Amino acid sequence: MIKKIILINIFVAIGIIIFFECVIRFFDLVNLQGYDKNFFIKEKNVTLNRPNTNFIVAGKKAKIDDNGFRIPLKNLNNNFYNKSIFILGDSVSFGFGVAEEESFVGLLRNEIDYNIFNTSVIGHNLESYIYMLNKYKKNSTYEFKEVIIFLCLNDISISQGVIKKKQLNQIDNSKESYFIKFFKNDFFLRVNVFMREKSALFVFLKSFTTNSVKRHFDYMFKQYDDNNFIMNYSNQINKIKSISSNENININFVLLPYSYQVKKKCEKKVLKPQRIIKKIFTDLDLELHDLTSDFCQNPESKSLFLTYDPVHLSKIGHQVVNRLIIENKIIN
Numbered sequence: 001m002i003k004k005i006i007l008i009n010i011f012v013a014i015g016i017i018i019f020f021e022c023v024i025r026f027f028d029l030v031n032l033q034g035y036d037k038n039f040f041i042k043e044k045n046v047t048l049n050r051p052n053t054n055f056i057v058a059g060k061k062a063k064i065d066d067n068g069f070r071i072p073l074k075n076l077n078n079n080f081y082n083k084s085i086f087i088l089g090d091s092v093s094f095g096f097g098v099a100e101e102e103s104f105v106g107l108l109r110n111e112i113d114y115n116i117f118n119t120s121v122i123g124h125n126l127e128s129y130i131y132m133l134n135k136y137k138k139n140s141t142y143e144f145k146e147v148i149i150f151l152c153l154n155d156i157s158i159s160q161g162v163i164k165k166k167q168l169n170q171i172d173n174s175k176e177s178y179f180i181k182f183f184k185n186d187f188f189l190r191v192n193v194f195m196r197e198k199s200a201l202f203v204f205l206k207s208f209t210t211n212s213v214k215r216h217f218d219y220m221f222k223q224y225d226d227n228n229f230i231m232n233y234s235n236q237i238n239k240i241k242s243i244s245s246n247e248n249i250n251i252n253f254v255l256l257p258y259s260y261q262v263k264k265k266c267e268k269k270v271l272k273p274q275r276i277i278k279k280i281f282t283d284l285d286l287e288l289h290d291l292t293s294d295f296c297q298n299p300e301s302k303s304l305f306l307t308y309d310p311v312h313l314s315k316i317g318h319q320v321v322n323r324l325i326i327e328n329k330i331i332n
Contacts, residue, residue, distance in 0.1 A: 039064070040121075046131045049121055057122070058097040058312075067141075070118045072100045072109075084115040084142035085331060088129045089150035092256060094120035096312045104313075107322040112331060115142050125155050126236035133243050146332060147251040148325075149240070152311055153258055153273045156223050156233050216310035217260035217270075224273045234280045241284055252330050253281070256313075256321070257292040259305040266296035294324055 039055040041048050049068040054061065065071045087093055087105055095103030095118075105118045119132050129149055136144075223229045237253075244251040255277060261270045274292055281288040295304055295317075304317035313321065325331060 044131070046128055047121055047123055057094070060095075060097060060099055062095075062100065067117070067136075068119070068121075070094055070100060070105075070120065072106060078115040078142065079113075082113055082115050082142075083146065084117060084144040085146040085148065086132075086136065086144050087116060087118045087120060087148055087150070088124075088132055089120040090124045090128075090152060090155075091120070091122040092152055092312055093118065093150040094122060095318070096122065097306045097309070098313070098315055098318060102315050102318060104318040104321040104325065107318065108325065108331075111322065111326055114146070114331070117142070117144070120150075125157055125159075126233065126240070127158075130236065130239050130243070133240065133247075133249075137243070137247050137249065145249055147244075147249055148330060149251060149253050151253055151255045151277070153277075154220050154311070156220070156229050156273070158229065158232055212308055213258075213260050213263065213310045217258050220258070221270075221273065224276050230276060230280070233277070234284070237280060237286070238284055241286060250332060253286065253288050254321075254325070254330060255288055255290045255292065256311075257295050259310050261292065262295045262301050262304060265301075266293060289328060289330055291321065291324055295320070 036055045039050045039053045041050050049064045049070065051064060051066045051068045053064045055064075056062070061073060063071050063073050065076075093103075093105060095105060100106045105116060105120075108114075109116055117136075119136070121128065124132075133147070240251060243249065255274065257266075257274075264270050271292065274290060278288060278290065295301060298304060298320060300316055300320075303314060304320060306312045306314050
């Protein structure tokens with residue numbers, strides 16, 4: 001009798017879990033955070049999208065062409081006679097969590113007569129952008145003289161590329177409690193990666209209970225107190241400036257905010273990263289299109305990011321970026 005009750009309770013618990021998993025997925029309350037690492041390759045220690053692949057990123061289908069660029073699932077028509085523009089960035093400009101046609105890159109395809117090559121790769125940073133510029137500036141099928149680099153605050157990080165499983169236990173947790181360290185050991189980190197790739201319920205509960213939006217912002221924010229990180233950022237931007245000058249390529253820089261900054265309505269204390277980045281660009285005599293205030297002043301500011309996501313844009317957020325690119329004439 002006791003065994004029967006235990007068995008019934010187990011099935012009820014499983015049923016409840018499946019029910020809430022289905023509800024969260026049906027109402028699209030959160031996005032899965034996983035991606036298939038088998039569809040990434042390494043080239044001179046830089047992570048690239050594997051050419052000619054189709055895979056799932058954050059629950060959305062993604063198609064990669066023979067150059068390693070994200071393209072629409074169908075109906076891509078590049079014109080050899082049109083001008084070409086390169087998009088450089090990380091998972092945000094890749095369109096993490098949305099279909100390609102709903103991303104601001106996809107929306108731009110319908111707005112301008114350019115061939116748009118989205119070279120964005122999850123995990124890319126400034127060093128990656130330099131590599132991509134040097135890789136494609138002379139051997140692209142379509143010659144390009146226009147580039148937009150979409151910067152996020154986490155570009156200050158020196159590390160780049162997709163996190164590999166063997167790197168999961170290399171996180172600096174020396175100042176954390178024993179309890180936190182225990183749950184950040186290799187086993188629990190692997191479980192965390194698996195669950196966030198497979199379970200929307202897990203992502204929802206983790207994001208809701210740990211305040212992931214603030215947690216990710218705080219982790220990134222601390223790096224702007226490190227002069228070594230700031231100096232490296234400046235040096236990398238200067239290298240990009242040199243490529244622009246030497247190769248006669250017009251490069252526009254667009255800075256996107258973090259969700260937490262918009263949530264805090266751009267309070268002065270949370271905008272320290274933007275002030276540091278703007279100073280770097282001013283010192284290098286470069287123009288920076290900072291969209292932070294546009295986001296904070298937008299009447300739909302609460303809907304510009306994916307739910308419980310620190311940086312990735314929602315469909316509405318992508319529409320806003322697309323509009324601002326056109327209105328601000330960021331593309332010549």
